[in-house]
Amino acid sequence: MKKILEINNLKKIYHTPKEEILALDNISFSVNEGEFISIVGPSGCGKSTILSILSNLLNKSSGEINLKNNYIMAYMLQNDSLLPFRTVLDNCLIGLEIQHLLNEENKNYVINLLNTYGLGEFINKYPNSLSGGMRQRCALIRTLAVRPDILLLDEATSALDYQSRLAISDDIYNIIKKEGKTAIMVTHDIAQAISMSDKVIVLSKRPATIKSIYEINLTNKSTPTENRKANNFNYYYDMIWSDLDVNI
Ligand code: ADP
Numbered sequence: 001m002k003k004i005l006e007i008n009n010l011k012k013i014y015h016t017p018k019e020e021i022l023a024l025d026n027i028s029f030s031v032n033e034g035e036f037i038s039i040v041g042p043s044g045c046g047k048s049t050i051l052s053i054l055s056n057l058l059n060k061s062s063g064e065i066n067l068k069n070n071y072i073m074a075y076m077l078q079n080d081s082l083l084p085f086r087t088v089l090d091n092c093l094i095g096l097e098i099q100h101l102l103n104e105e106n107k108n109y110v111i112n113l114l115n116t117y118g119l120g121e122f123i124n125k126y127p128n129s130l131s132g133g134m135r136q137r138c139a140l141i142r143t144l145a146v147r148p149d150i151l152l153l154d155e156a157t158s159a160l161d162y163q164s165r166l167a168i169s170d171d172i173y174n175i176i177k178k179e180g181k182t183a184i185m186v187t188h189d190i191a192q193a194i195s196m197s198d199k200v201i202v203l204s205k206r207p208a209t210i211k212s213i214y215e216i217n218l219t220n221k222s223t224p225t226e227n228r229k230a231n232n233f234n235y236y237y238d239m240i241w242s243d244l245d246v247n248i
Contacts, residue, residue, distance in 0.1 A: 155187050
């Protein structure tokens with residue numbers, strides 16, 4: 001498999017007027033093309049900080065990030081943040097507009113994605129006419145519009161109830177696989193991570209260091225919802241659960 005992203009000894013210190021906060025220390029991992037990777041860890045440990053650094057929203061303090069061939073990474077935010085006054089299509093075109101990449105070809109690419117993934121009849125409607133699942137799909141298509149090689153997903157489904165989360169995890173997973181993308185998702189939901197991923201990276205509590213990395217080889221790999229029924233699903237769940245420093 002082709003390695004497309006390598007992170008070595010990543011460190012992040014936040015400087016506040018009162019103190020320095022070490023958020024990430026000695027984070028190293030690599031990502032192969034087409035892989036789905038999840039990063040799990042206790043709340044507040046530094047998961048989103050990793051994605052913010054990868055997407056250049058934040059500077060690292062030290063360490064190396066090597067991305068092959070000028071590949072593009074695009075960040076899908078925690079809430080869908082669709083603008084209520086723009087149509088579904090115009091919401092999906094916003095990244096292209098900001099990057100001055102909006103042309104006929106790219107617009108048609110987005111229309112094609114909307115049609116392929118069940119939002120064709122909503123192209124000229126506003127986000128308030130979409131269900132929760134459709135909103136997530138719309139946000140994903142907005143992220144795909146700039147044709148990224150790697151998608152960064154930040155707890156993309158955390159705002160939803162359990163049933164919707166399962167359905168949308170399947171939805172997002174299928175679209176990412178069909179479009180042949182690589183994905184890095186942060187989540188605090190161990191079951192979601194195992195059910196969607198080829199690899200799960202477990203972080204310690206803050207400062208986040210890597211506790212363990214699991215290659216997930218489920219018997220009968222299928223959709224994320226079906227994967228939860230695999231014989232060895234609980235094996236991974238128990239291992240990851242015991243690695244997590246959860247204080248309640
Ligand atoms: P997670 O995504 O795992 O919940 P974050 O990456 O959002 O965690 O944050 C990790 C830690 O970094 C937090 O516990 C917080 O203390 C600190 N932190 C995050 N953002 C800032 C900031 N802008 N300034 C200072 N500290 C921050």
